[in-house]
Amino acid sequence: MKALLNAVEQQLNEHIIRYEPVSGGDINDAYCLHTDSDTYFIKINSKTRFPGMFAAEAKGLSLIASTNTIATPRVILQSDAGYNSYLLLEWLDTKSANASDMQALGEQLATMHRVSADSFGLPYNNYMGSLHQSNKQYLRWADFFIEERLMPMVKLAVDKSLLNNNDLKQFDKLYNNLANLFDEEAPSLIHGDLWGGNYLIANNGKPYLIDPAVSYGHREFDIAMTTLFGGFSNDFYTAYNDAFPLATGWQQRLALWNIYPLLVHLILFGVMYKQQVMGNLSKYI
Template structure:
């Protein structure tokens, strides 16, 4: 991985600092990610194509700011967001990762529950953002069922059918789910969601404090965040226990996890193909 001279020059000029070294770190499939060592200290930086992902880092900055304002759970400080040529970058506070334990899992559960108390008048968000590499519409609705159908499931189902990863029969089965969805759960006030809360999107620092990273925020049903935590193996039991002590989930929440995980599964169908199609169909079959 290489970083252009234009990005280095832009960063040094705006930070008024000299970059001493940039060491590649894990940052996902979309971005180049580095530990940035400067005369001001260490930072985390990720870089991608502005042409391919316009506004992605501005959306992330907005999401981090919304979560930070709740004063419930830590997020990295945004140091600088910039665009130069076809490259966008986001510089964040460097967080030295530690090792999670029962206490840090309990903190994460409690603090996420406290964040979920923050609400809004409607389901959705003031701006669109991204889910992975896909644009994510956040048009606002008066019910979670309407929002989940129109802004989450329908766009992904259509994309998957267009890509021939799903069939017309699959689309008709989703139409049946849409009719049933309002009766499958009890509406709650909108909760501020992280929106992409799998195990790779939080950190535990060396003091045992949890940080949320890479948010895809909206206001929605809080079970959606909980479902995402279980999609790829689940968090520690202490996390769920602490969450429910702080903000108990509605009865039957475990049975609805497959329902809410239809959305991230469809995202994976569209990103990676048929290896996720079977699981999406199995989740759908549980509700129709």
């Protein structure tokens, strides 16, 4: 830790006065870092276990920020020191969200989702949690969702004996029918991991997105993830739909798009998630 802090001091040209641990998720060590000039948030992990994770996260934060649609914490530094990688961000003083804050979050996410591209995917890969996420580009969301989202996670689950050959046959049925289950839309810039822990409300009511797993995807994917673990109020959904109405039947497709994050949880946290994965899958085959 001392070598890493020395490296940060040199790059910042500021003296670190103290630091204290804060919540930073399951993957990283996180600290509030106080210098003689400012306060920062720093995340630290192993550069060999998670190569390129923070570089991809910094690019994702900067990509969202560049759209001028919704805020992200400003990236200060991203580098390696010894065996570790670190990401230094601006520190945000935050509060609990009220109705107007959730409305602003919904409106601004809708505006971000209007940012489009020629294809689904991204020119670079990133991570979903601690799992590598390929973003090879496709012209159709159905192809991207199957090839770059579902299939890699299904393979990992099979390799870990969390899914079996009969489960694979059920996924094959979904692959064959997926294109008939929704209407294709133009690619939208999506956060990619939009659960309730990945937004913040600053003390002035300004929404911020954090910990992105960005790509250009179907915007219903982000909306689906907001429903997986709670944390988003009716004010959020109403404001979103007023700003950028979702296609008819979107509520019936939430469980479809959530198969992917549930597969991620199956791989990371074990067989307790299999019933939910297969339950969601059974609705669409």
